[in-house]
Amino acid sequence: MASASQLSLVASGGPAAPALPFNIEAEKALLGALLIENRLLEDVTLKLDEVHFYEPLHGRIYSQIKRLIDLNMLANPVTLRPLFEADPALGEVGGPAYLLRLTEDPGVLLAARDCARQIYDLALLRALVRVGTDLVSSATNTSEEVAPLKQIEAAEEALYQVAETGDVSGATQPFAAAAAKAVDMAARAMKSGGHLSGLTTGLTGLNGKIGGLHNSDLVIIAGRPAMGKTALATNIAFSTALRFVQDFRDGVSPSSGAPVAFFSLEMSADQLANRILAEQSGINSENLRMGKITQADFNDLARAAENLHDLPLLIDDTPALSIAALRTRARRLKRQKKIGLIVVDYLQLLQGTARNASENRVNEISEITRGLKTLAKELNLPVIALSQLSRQVENREDKRPQLSDLRESGTIEQDADIVLFVFREEYYHETKKPEDGSEKFQAWLEKADRIRGRAEVIVSKQRHGATGIVPLMFAKEFTRFSDPAEGDWSGDYS
Numbered sequence: 001m002a003s004a005s006q007l008s009l010v011a012s013g014g015p016a017a018p019a020l021p022f023n024i025e026a027e028k029a030l031l032g033a034l035l036i037e038n039r040l041l042e043d044v045t046l047k048l049d050e051v052h053f054y055e056p057l058h059g060r061i062y063s064q065i066k067r068l069i070d071l072n073m074l075a076n077p078v079t080l081r082p083l084f085e086a087d088p089a090l091g092e093v094g095g096p097a098y099l100l101r102l103t104e105d106p107g108v109l110l111a112a113r114d115c116a117r118q119i120y121d122l123a124l125l126r127a128l129v130r131v132g133t134d135l136v137s138s139a140t141n142t143s144e145e146v147a148p149l150k151q152i153e154a155a156e157e158a159l160y161q162v163a164e165t166g167d168v169s170g171a172t173q174p175f176a177a178a179a180a181k182a183v184d185m186a187a188r189a190m191k192s193g194g195h196l197s198g199l200t201t202g203l204t205g206l207n208g209k210i211g212g213l214h215n216s217d218l219v220i221i222a223g224r225p226a227m228g229k230t231a232l233a234t235n236i237a238f239s240t241a242l243r244f245v246q247d248f249r250d251g252v253s254p255s256s257g258a259p260v261a262f263f264s265l266e267m268s269a270d271q272l273a274n275r276i277l278a279e280q281s282g283i284n285s286e287n288l289r290m291g292k293i294t295q296a297d298f299n300d301l302a303r304a305a306e307n308l309h310d311l312p313l314l315i316d317d318t319p320a321l322s323i324a325a326l327r328t329r330a331r332r333l334k335r336q337k338k339i340g341l342i343v344v345d346y347l348q349l350l351q352g353t354a355r356n357a358s359e360n361r362v363n364e365i366s367e368i369t370r371g372l373k374t375l376a377k378e379l380n381l382p383v384i385a386l387s388q389l390s391r392q393v394e395n396r397e398d399k400r401p402q403l404s405d406l407r408e409s410g411t412i413e414q415d416a417d418i419v420l421f422v423f424r425e426e427y428y429h430e431t432k433k434p435e436d437g438s439e440k441f442q443a444w445l446e447k448a449d450r451i452r453g454r455a456e457v458i459v460s461k462q463r464h465g466a467t468g469i470v471p472l473m474f475a476k477e478f479t480r481f482s483d484p485a486e487g488d489w490s491g492d493y494s
Helices: 024-036 038-043 056-070 077-083 088-092 097-101 106-140 148-165 175-191 204-210 229-250 269-281 285-290 295-307 323-337 361-379 391-395 409-415 425-430 439-451
Strands: 008-011 019-022 218-222 260-264 313-316 341-345 383-387 418-423 454-462 468-475 480-482
Touching: 019 106, 024 038, 024 056, 024 106, 038 056, 056 077, 056 088, 077 097, 106 148, 204 454, 204 468, 218 229, 218 361, 229 260, 229 269, 229 313, 229 341, 229 383, 229 418, 229 480, 260 269, 260 323, 269 285, 269 295, 269 313, 285 295, 313 323, 323 361, 341 361, 361 383, 361 409, 425 439, 425 454
Parallel strands: 218 383, 218 418, 260 313, 260 341, 341 383
Antiparallel strands: 008 019, 418 454, 454 468, 468 480
């Protein structure tokens, strides 16, 4: 940080407005250094952009220097001159001669990196001043509806943007930047074998269908009770976190895994851990919960727990969270733990912030799903939210879920990028067991043997690709989904 003598303070917006920090001399020094030696731009490793300069003219000069260097052209006062002949601001400070004066002191070459850091830091301070000014203005304005929680949420979002991205202007970006991200995603999919462009789900079939979990997507996993939707979400969360650890050890970057935040509003943290340990140790989850295990089982359990000691799977089992509180905690985890995936089990247990939310559940669910989608975009990561289904599924002969079966389905279906339904025909077949010895019993028994352990993930909505059914296997005793082996899904069981 510069000394007090190096910084200039200027009041903006009247005598009561806070002063904005800036350093014009640092901006001049950086521009002069870059014009003298273009290769110094490689040392400016910060996300320094035009908007970070306090003087707009300096920002435009910096932008043109970067553009010329990117085109493998020389950037100096001579090559810049025709680009600024019509710029009135340059005329006010002496015209093209101003560009020459920037290069008069060769000593600026030694301070380029420090000047860049200070310009960036002062831009963030100005952004903080603006956030604080807006917060004070909105908090003291009682002419409209008083909504302190919404104001806090807006202030947290603004502060997160400043802290995480250094964003001090609007949220627009040029098409070239967006296209570069799309190309990177395609390259990632190609290197993974042609099917995985996002985070892994741990299931080859599901990865192949949806391409993995993509940043800014809201993924809904829905199903009737006992279908295994929590088990599927837990399996995905574990696989994503484990892949991150494995890739980190192997030096693979970018990884198809990531640290995971699991917000469990229904189950406690130890219950979730019990499921994961049962899967990894090969011990029946019910026996593990009841303590019906041998010493050998216990040794396997301890070994599994030790192997997963550093697993970046963070569990928050706070009950009755509001969507605003969840977003606040998620931002903190993103900043502190660098999470790359959020799982919410389940969205109907979240609470809205509206005062009359309990009077209109549909509006409350709308606020929650919009909040989850906004969170996915803001933090640039996938959010998986589990959802219940209405009972109308049970009234149909074909129990496979449809989009209309989602509770308060309109907004969930609208806001979701991907909707996955978990379906196990085995569960419904067991409820239709006829009497032993009857004519239908043998046919029922044959079908039960054929469909044992089979499960389906029905991709009912996908913005990025086709819908369809992904066949899986489900080991109920270990609450574990897996890809089917050859022959597991052979034959017709309709």
